Amino acid sequence: MIFFDIDSTLLDHERAEKMAAIEFLKVNKEELKFNESDFVKLWLELSLQYFNKFLARELSFQEQRRMRMKELFGNNLSDRLADSKFNDYLSFYKENWVVYEDVIPCLEKLKKQGTSLGIISNGEYKQQMEKLETVNIHKYFDHVITSSQLGVSKPDITIFQQACHQANVNINECYYIGDRMETDAIPSKNAGMKGIWINRNDRTSHLDVHVIHSLNELDAIIN
Structure with a gap:
């Protein structure tokens, strides 16, 4: 997942x-x-x-x-x-809510491959759902999990563990993609996931986690 x-x-x-x-x-x-x-x-x-x-x-x-x-x-x-x-x-x-240009093609491709998709966000559940619905991508996700529901927020590894428990998936078989190294990629890796840092701002890389600069690069990592 x-x-x-x-x-x-x-x-x-x-x-x-x-x-x-x-x-x-x-x-x-x-x-x-x-x-x-x-x-x-x-x-x-x-x-x-x-x-x-x-x-x-x-x-x-x-x-x-x-x-x-x-x-x-x-x-x-x-x-x-x-x-x-x-x-x-x-x-x-x-x-002004819009998705990046690489988002829809990426989600479409993953869904066609039969991949289960989820959200783990530090936001408030109602607003985050409104975002997904407004930009018309809520349909791609089987699980939407936020810190306001669980009472714990990233970078605490508990939020990643509880999300996998709720989704009934093995954490070691899951990937997590986020834009912050210290909040998303490293703690999700420490929780047992395969953490991926999407760094849209520059070409900086990192030794400890996978780094991509566009969602177009995701396929090369998961496959």
Whole structure:
């Protein structure tokens, strides 16, 4: 069985987040006195900071969204208004959800070969399912497993072990493809899977795990 990460592996998360941040700045230009590049940088920093607090179970999924808004607009911002502003951002983010060009051909080929496919993601289940459905790739996956369901997140090897248990597959016969070396490839390998790092950004390789730069290269590894 082959498991995939979602963001920055199948879905172009960086592009969607950047474009959404730019649109959000335009809507709130009277309150947010930033140039475009500085605001995108700040947004990405806040996104990482507070999402990691969610993964560490320090904040709920809703709370980490609110805290991002309060960092931008001030702590006196009400929860209701923080939710409203984040929903504005979220609408821009969803409008920019697209998969990479190599995703559909890869998934189609694997399915035609009879390969079972799954998802292991650190995201919140409802939103990750919405992503898969919006970009019309949910039909390829037999199992979608997220950290919000299991209460444990990558790089903890437990999430990979529990995912294989839920899918009723032998972990040693499974592959995991993700865009982060330390979060995806190495811990999935340590859990017993065949970890694959998809590095779309440059030609860097790694001695400990398989590295691909496009999903077009996956077939050479699994076959």
